[in-house]
Amino acid sequence: MTAITDEFSSAPVLPKWIAPVLLLAFAYGVVPLIGSSYLFEAILLPFLALSLAGVGLNILTGYAGQVSLGSAAFMAAGAFAAYNFYLRVEGLPLIGSIVLAGIVAAAIGIVFGLPSLRLKGFYLAVSTLAAQFFVQWALTKFSWFSNDSASGVIDAPKLLISGFAFDGAVGRYLFALTVVSILTFLAYRLVSSQTGRNFIAIRDNETAARIIGIPVLKTKLLAFAISSFIIGVAGVIWAFAYLRTVEPDGFDLDRSFQILFIIIIGGLASIRGAFFGAALIVVFPLALSRLGGFLLGDVFDSGVLDMSQRIVLGALIILFLILEPDGLVALWDRVRRRLLFAWQST
Amino acid sequence: MPLASYALGMMEASVYAPEVFARGLPSTLQSSAVGIVPTGSIADAAVPLLSLQGIGLSFGGVVALADIDLSVLSGEIRAIIGPNGAGKSSLINVISGVYRPGRGHVQLDGISYTQVPTQRLAHLGVARTFQNLALFKGLSVLDNVASGLAYKVRSNFAGQVLGIGRSRGERRDSLSRADQILEFLDLTAVRDRLAGTLPYGLQKRVELARALVAEPRLLLLDEPMAGMTASEKSEMAGFVRAARDRFATTVVLIEHDVGVVMGLSDRIAVLDYGRKIADATPDEVRNDQRVIDAYLGVASDNEDGAGI
Ligand SMILES: Nc1ncnc2c1ncn2[C@@H]1O[C@H](COP(=O)(O)OP(=O)(O)OP(=O)(O)O)[C@@H](O)[C@H]1O
Ligand SMILES: [Mg+2]
Numbered sequence: 001m002t003a004i005t006d007e008f009s010s011a012p013v014l015p016k017w018i019a020p021v022l023l024l025a026f027a028y029g030v031v032p033l034i035g036s037s038y039l040f041e042a043i044l045l046p047f048l049a050l051s052l053a054g055v056g057l058n059i060l061t062g063y064a065g066q067v068s069l070g071s072a073a074f075m076a077a078g079a080f081a082a083y084n085f086y087l088r089v090e091g092l093p094l095i096g097s098i099v100l101a102g103i104v105a106a107a108i109g110i111v112f113g114l115p116s117l118r119l120k121g122f123y124l125a126v127s128t129l130a131a132q133f134f135v136q137w138a139l140t141k142f143s144w145f146s147n148d149s150a151s152g153v154i155d156a157p158k159l160l161i162s163g164f165a166f167d168g169a170v171g172r173y174l175f176a177l178t179v180v181s182i183l184t185f186l187a188y189r190l191v192s193s194q195t196g197r198n199f200i201a202i203r204d205n206e207t208a209a210r211i212i213g214i215p216v217l218k219t220k221l222l223a224f225a226i227s228s229f230i231i232g233v234a235g236v237i238w239a240f241a242y243l244r245t246v247e248p249d250g251f252d253l254d255r256s257f258q259i260l261f262i263i264i265i266g267g268l269a270s271i272r273g274a275f276f277g278a279a280l281i282v283v284f285p286l287a288l289s290r291l292g293g294f295l296l297g298d299v300f301d302s303g304v305l306d307m308s309q310r311i312v313l314g315a316l317i318i319l320f321l322i323l324e325p326d327g328l329v330a331l332w333d334r335v336r337r338r339l340l341f342a343w344q345s346t
Numbered sequence: 347m348p349l350a351s352y353a354l355g356m357m358e359a360s361v362y363a364p365e366v367f368a369r370g371l372p373s374t375l376q377s378s379a380v381g382i383v384p385t386g387s388i389a390d391a392a393v394p395l396l397s398l399q400g401i402g403l404s405f406g407g408v409v410a411l412a413d414i415d416l417s418v419l420s421g422e423i424r425a426i427i428g429p430n431g432a433g434k435s436s437l438i439n440v441i442s443g444v445y446r447p448g449r450g451h452v453q454l455d456g457i458s459y460t461q462v463p464t465q466r467l468a469h470l471g472v473a474r475t476f477q478n479l480a481l482f483k484g485l486s487v488l489d490n491v492a493s494g495l496a497y498k499v500r501s502n503f504a505g506q507v508l509g510i511g512r513s514r515g516e517r518r519d520s521l522s523r524a525d526q527i528l529e530f531l532d533l534t535a536v537r538d539r540l541a542g543t544l545p546y547g548l549q550k551r552v553e554l555a556r557a558l559v560a561e562p563r564l565l566l567l568d569e570p571m572a573g574m575t576a577s578e579k580s581e582m583a584g585f586v587r588a589a590r591d592r593f594a595t596t597v598v599l600i601e602h603d604v605g606v607v608m609g610l611s612d613r614i615a616v617l618d619y620g621r622k623i624a625d626a627t628p629d630e631v632r633n634d635q636r637v638i639d640a641y642l643g644v645a646s647d648n649e650d651g652a653g654i
């Protein structure tokens with residue numbers, strides 16, 4: 001019964017770091033030279049912010065198994081906290097405000113993670129809705145958070161780091177890329193550490209995890225804290241680098257669901273999955289609307305087109321999940337293995 | 347616990363399982379029973395590692411356990427048998443703190459608990475397996491087994507992420523110990539597979555490995571051989587015995603296969619409808635009329651893990 005061979009062990013494997021390093025070299029070295037401002041403003045900046053939010057949520061939901069519908073609230077908390085730290089603390093550099101904003105989001109995450117000590121699955125998801133509604137309510141209700149601006153909409157500060165200004169679309173892209181790369185690397189280190197394995201253990205069997213001495217309560221709250229920190233910083237990038245304004249409206253329940261979709265479509269418990277999922281969620285609607293406008297623009301008005309786009313997107317997502325429940329990452333890995341195999345046998 | 351009857355029981359057990367005797371097993375028993383006790387007095391030597399006193403447990407109207415006393419001596423393999431729903435798993439759950447008994451207490455290593463602290467179980471030297479597989483499906487076999495040492499981890503997440511402090515050393519230690527256990531249980535071939543992708547019998551064995559890696563003093567096994575073929579069962583029985591011999595672990599074993607139980611265990615407690623109806627050596631249990639009526643007589647119905 002032990003005569004089981006590992007079917008994948010014979011595949012030639014490149015060192016793990018090669019793909020990310022090549023990708024980063026491309027993102028830093030090539031993309032800024034060839035990209036149009038549309039590419040940065042409409043695609044890459046939201047893609048980077050949502051990918052990072054996906055990485056954060058994946059730590060909590062994909063790895064630690066705690067479902068959350070409060071992601072947008074943590075993004076909002078991050079964005080507003082960074083804005084206020086930057087505004088109100090004399091001489092605090094931007095990076096300092098961002099880190100502090102992440103910590104504020106983490107603290108809120110811990111508070112709203114407390115129900116996870118008693119609740120599971122669907123019930124927990126519903127209780128994280130409380131975070132969603134509470135944070136949005138507080139940000140709209142108390143104009144102090146928006147520096148008493150009449151419209152509640154405020155311009156984000158310039159992206160200045162030690163005297164260097166990340167100006168223009170390319171500058172903001174490079175800023176976002178850097179923050180996302182660093183946090184993603186740390187997240188990758190985390191999920192492959194003992195703590196990351198404890199997350200998975202709690203997700204897969206909480207009783208067994210407790211029995212073998214994993215500190216279940218502490219680990220769950222840690223997952224909420226780390227996840228919210230990352231999502232909070234994603235909120236800063238969303239507001240400061242992508243939208244250039246800080247407003248509560250964009251951080252509604254729709255956004256929370258969007259981030260949940262991202263990790264489900266991309267692949268739960270996979271760092272890469274968040275990027276795959278975000279790419280799909282950002283690019284697909286744009287492509288669909290172009291296509292729809294091109295094919296049917298003369299026939300229907302934009303409202304109908306917009307509606308039908310959503311229906312098509314939803315249908316495609318459902319179809320995809322039925323065919324590939326493990327997400328884009330699984331699909332990608334299978335295609336890659338096929339290609340490798342084909343390449344080997346030639 | 348009168349020592350005389352215990353010693354007698356051991357001899358009879360040895361007659362029943364001559365291979366145990368031949369492998370010099372009783373010496374483990376003697377060393378742990380006598381050697382640990384500082385006074386060296388023979389009466390103290392029989393202080394049990396685990397004893398249950400008057401345990402009662404009910405779920406709503408269902409009485410799962412009623413007034414159960416049980417003592418488990420250092421180094422013995424102690425079987426618990428009984429028909430489906432007799433309360434065997436409930437008993438293990440009480441011992442491991444998963445259930446809080448309505449009455450009575452659990453005495454572990456001389457300390458009495460009304461509910462055993464589950465979170466500290468590993469620190470107390472107790473490990474267990476589950477009747478239904480409880481592996482971490484998303485982790486490799488190696489990481490599943492290494493997770494059995496999670497209770498010792500003292501590095502924090504920041505140290506682990508940055509790779510500083512004691513985190514590296516800890517990881518190295520737990521991997522090497524996990525590898526030793528995998529080798530011991532003949533699992534090295536599947537070391538890097540995801541646990542959830544293994545066949546059932548192997549998953550059961552990985553669960554044993556995860557429990558054993560901490561070298562527990564008390565090992566609770568809830569039907570480790572359920573659903574296995576005859577050859578897998580005897581292989582598993584061999585591993586349980588070898589684990590006891592190698593780590594001087596005391597074993598509490600639930601198992602439906604009477605043949606396996608008789609050959610493997612030193613003493614057997616028989617449960618029926620939450621009550622203990624017999625508690626003796628395999629030989630005595632086999633000839634006990636109440637046991638035959640309640641369980642052995644219908645043993646053929648219970649073979650092949652009907653109680654999963
Ligand atoms: N968590 C629970 N909630 C309600 N009833 C329970 C629970 N656990 C056990 N019981 C009941 O307690 C009784 C004993 O169950 P237990 O699982 O201990 O039996 P068992 O001897 O392990 O049986 P099996 O051989 O089928 O595993 C049964 O009637 C069962 O229905
Ligand atoms: Mg049972």
